Amino acid sequence: MNKVYFIATDKLSFLVERLRDNYTVFSPAAKPQNYTKEVDYSFQKTAAKDTLLFNPYRCVEPLKSFFTLAKEKAADYFACEDNLKDLGQVIIFGVKSCDIQAHRIQDFVFLEGAAEESLYRARRENTILISSDCTAFKEVCFCLSMDVLPHPTTGFDMNLSPLNDGFLAEIGSEKGQELVNNYPEYFAVAKDTQIAARLAKRNNLIERLKRELAPKNIPPTSIQQRLIKEGFSLDTWSQFMQTCVECGGCNLICDTCHCFLLEDRKSAGVNEKVKMWDSCLYANYARVAGGANPNKMRAQRLRFRFTKKFDFFFEHLKIPGCCGCGRCIEVCPGKIDIREVLKDLAKKLNLAQ
Amino acid sequence: MKNIYKPIEGVLENIITESSKIKTFVIRPKERFDFKCGQFIELTLPGIGEAPFTPSSDPAVKEKIDVTIMNAGKVTSLLHNSPKNISLGIRGPYGKGYPLHKFEGKDVLIVGGGVGLAPLRALLFGLFADINKYNKIVFRYGARTAQDIIYKDQIPVWAAKERVDWLTTVDVGDPSWTGHVGLITTVLNDLPIDMKKAVAIVCGPPIMMKFVTLKLLDLGFAPADIYLSMEKSMSCGLGKCGHCRIGKFYICKDGPVFTYEELKDTHDIWD
Ligand SMILES: Cc1cc2nc3c(=O)[nH]c(=O)nc-3n(C[C@H](O)[C@H](O)[C@H](O)COP(=O)(O)OP(=O)(O)OC[C@H]3O[C@@H](n4cnc5c(N)ncnc54)[C@H](O)[C@@H]3O)c2cc1C
Ligand code: SF4
Ligand code: SF4
Ligand code: FES
Numbered sequence: 116m117n118k119v120y121f122i123a124t125d126k127l128s129f130l131v132e133r134l135r136d137n138y139t140v141f142s143p144a145a146k147p148q149n150y151t152k153e154v155d156y157s158f159q160k161t162a163a164k165d166t167l168l169f170n171p172y173r174c175v176e177p178l179k180s181f182f183t184l185a186k187e188k189a190a191d192y193f194a195c196e197d198n199l200k201d202l203g204q205v206i207i208f209g210v211k212s213c214d215i216q217a218h219r220i221q222d223f224v225f226l227e228g229a230a231e232e233s234l235y236r237a238r239r240e241n242t243i244l245i246s247s248d249c250t251a252f253k254e255v256c257f258c259l260s261m262d263v264l265p266h267p268t269t270g271f272d273m274n275l276s277p278l279n280d281g282f283l284a285e286i287g288s289e290k291g292q293e294l295v296n297n298y299p300e301y302f303a304v305a306k307d308t309q310i311a312a313r314l315a316k317r318n319n320l321i322e323r324l325k326r327e328l329a330p331k332n333i334p335p336t337s338i339q340q341r342l343i344k345e346g347f348s349l350d351t352w353s354q355f356m357q358t359c360v361e362c363g364g365c366n367l368i369c370d371t372c373h374c375f376l377l378e379d380r381k382s383a384g385v386n387e388k389v390k391m392w393d394s395c396l397y398a399n400y401a402r403v404a405g406g407a408n409p410n411k412m413r414a415q416r417l418r419f420r421f422t423k424k425f426d427f428f429f430e431h432l433k434i435p436g437c438c439g440c441g442r443c444i445e446v447c448p449g450k451i452d453i454r455e456v457l458k459d460l461a462k463k464l465n466l467a468q
Numbered sequence: 469m470k471n472i473y474k475p476i477e478g479v480l481e482n483i484i485t486e487s488s489k490i491k492t493f494v495i496r497p498k499e500r501f502d503f504k505c506g507q508f509i510e511l512t513l514p515g516i517g518e519a520p521f522t523p524s525s526d527p528a529v530k531e532k533i534d535v536t537i538m539n540a541g542k543v544t545s546l547l548h549n550s551p552k553n554i555s556l557g558i559r560g561p562y563g564k565g566y567p568l569h570k571f572e573g574k575d576v577l578i579v580g581g582g583v584g585l586a587p588l589r590a591l592l593f594g595l596f597a598d599i600n601k602y603n604k605i606v607f608r609y610g611a612r613t614a615q616d617i618i619y620k621d622q623i624p625v626w627a628a629k630e631r632v633d634w635l636t637t638v639d640v641g642d643p644s645w646t647g648h649v650g651l652i653t654t655v656l657n658d659l660p661i662d663m664k665k666a667v668a669i670v671c672g673p674p675i676m677m678k679f680v681t682l683k684l685l686d687l688g689f690a691p692a693d694i695y696l697s698m699e700k701s702m703s704c705g706l707g708k709c710g711h712c713r714i715g716k717f718y719i720c721k722d723g724p725v726f727t728y729e730e731l732k733d734t735h736d737i738w739d
Contacts, residue, residue: 189471189473190471190473190474190475191474192474192475192477192512192514192557193475193476193477193514193555193557194477197471197474199471224707224708225708228706228707228708228721229562229706229707229708229721230470230472230706231472232472232473232708233469233470233471233472234471236469237469347735373708373710374709374710374711375703375704375708375709375710376703376709376711377473377518377703377704377709378517379512379513379514379515379516379517379518380515381514381515386512386514386515386557387515388473388474388475388512390473393703393709393710393711395710400701400711401700401701401711402701403699403700403701404519404540404541404544405540405541407674407739409700409736409739419713422715423710423713426715426716427713427715427716430716431716
């Protein structure tokens with residue numbers, strides 16, 4: 116069982132004030148209302164005296180944008196020392212459970228396998244993730260359908276659960292414990308009644324989200340891999356693809372998508388490799404020399420996205436490559452909805468409940 | 469900590485013209501560089517771009533590596549037109565390469581087409597280093613025309629070796645060519661091999677690999693005994709950028725050599 120502390124609301128503000136001396140602090144800021152009349156939140160660098168805002172649900176930007184930038188230098192060559200920009204010591208508030216789940220995938224990609232990416236590693240180590248329980252959800256949220264709870268249980272450094280007069284702070288790592296050790300004056304040991312209150316709030320939100328999701332009939336994780344395998348040749352792909360304008364937004368905003376492209380350039384006489392996010396919805400993504408392209412059709416590209424999420428990641432990590440954050444649903448100008456794609460496959464394969 | 473995207477420097481010492489579209493680039497790495505036959509590298513034209521290639525030289529030779537490259541697009545055409553003695557970048561080696569130990573005691577059938585001969589030359593050097601371990605090496609090489617045949621001076625030397633049975637065929641004959649004419653699949657009948665203890669290694673353009681694989685299955689080869697060199701779009705070479713994925717595999721990290729057994733349930737492998 117992780118250690119749990121209590122931190123009063125005003126003390127948290129003082130703590131953040133102090134943290135700014137040693138860290139760059141990012142926390143959620145409210146954005147102007149979006150078209151669905153929901154308030155959106157965005158990770159912003161906070162300045163002195165900014166109050167810490169609690170976001171009831173995830174921010175707009177994917178958490179990955181702190182660890183791999185949309186476009187950045189990945190190497191200098193030849194003779195020169197690498198002059199890569201790490202972001203320094205960073206603390207991020209407002210991380211949600213879906214973001215944490217997505218980071219299991221980003222970590223798997225960049226830290227495991229053939230070799231680890233040193234810049235990603237450095238940023239991971241220099242960053243403290245302070246997550247928090249969701250207290251509401253967006254229309255597009257479907258974390259529960261991906262077996263992700265709306266409160267983090269692991270993978271954070273510290274997790275905050277709002278109570279009436281403050282927050283419970285659960286410690287998830289040594290980095291989280293160090294924060295408490297370095298600023299002990301702000302933390303008190305949590306009482307059993309407070310832990311019980313947290314549980315009640317959590318269960319309440321889960322029940323509300325379940326009720327919201329029930330009529331949506333999103334296929335459960337237990338059959339998702341089967342849907343993709345058996346639905347490989349269905350017309351679902353070409354049907355849903357008709358409104359795709361190939362903007363790549365679904366990939367770029369997705370917190371689990373990690374594809375990138377390396378390009379070479381010369382800048383002030385130095386050769387550089389530049390790494391930028393890429394999208395499997397782009398026509399050139401799989402093109403090989405001579406123009407051959409296994410994903411020539413948009414339908415093939417949409418399917419490629421889904422086989423990666425629901426076949427590849429089940430195969431290698433035993434979890435779907437989707438955390439149910441719904442970002443791709445909000446971003447898509449073609450109104451292509453990942454939940455509807457899964458449902459259509461289930462319906463056509465007679466696997467709908 | 470090592471930066472996985474940073475290439476080491478090599479000097480382009482020599483450029484050998486193999487055919488109108490294929491040249492071999494001899495590169496002297498400035499740092500020690502080891503590879504196993506069948507593994508590939510990402511070769512950088514500084515400031516311009518990089519592309520994956522399989523070294524075609526003997527892996528036992530450490531001071532130089534040969535890369536045999538077909539002029540096929542942006543990076544390759546600029547390489548074909550570049551002068552000697554420029555610096556090139558090398559990342560790698562990547563991928564798994566050929567499992568030579570699994571070929572021991574077997575009849576080794578090698579089927580190559582086009583620039584697919586490049587990785588197969590490194591494989592040949594690897595096999596020749598310990599030739600007594602293999603029962604025999606049966607090589608079938610297909611080129612489009614006699615002018616497209618590469619490694620012209622070396623083929624007769626290899627073909628004359630003990631335990632080697634070599635045949636070159638061209639798709640389209642001409643008066644200068646006295647050898648076999650016909651598609652590669654036409655020279656796979658009546659092979660001098662014992663199917664019960666043979667392996668087949670295939671490398672060439674996707675369409676050629678497809679029809680050769682179908683033919684080999686037809687001849688009775690087990691899917692687990694057919695080794696294919698897969699090619700897909702690549703960027704990182706390390707299983708991170710996502711580009712080269714087919715099904716549950718990354719070609720760069722899990723291959724580029726796969727048995728047909730591993731791939732037979734994966735969709736669209738030949739596209
Ligand atoms: C494992 C492996 C081993 C290989 N070994 C050899 C070998 O030994 N010899 C040989 O001749 N060939 C080999 N090839 C093929 C060789 O890599 C290609 O011929 C080479 O990549 C062509 O590069 P190019 O820039 O000249 O061609 P281009 O057609 O200009 O570009 C080819 C690739 O660059 C990328 N690209 C270009 N433009 C874009 C864009 N706008 N957006 C996104 N991506 C883009 C794509 O990935 C595309 O597939 C091998 C390939 C693989 C995968
Ligand atoms: S696929 Fe869509 S819902 Fe799933 S993690 Fe990516 S952006 Fe979120
Ligand atoms: S966001 Fe929608 S329109 Fe844009 S590439 Fe993705 S599916 Fe296509
Ligand atoms: S080339 Fe990047 S994943 Fe294979």
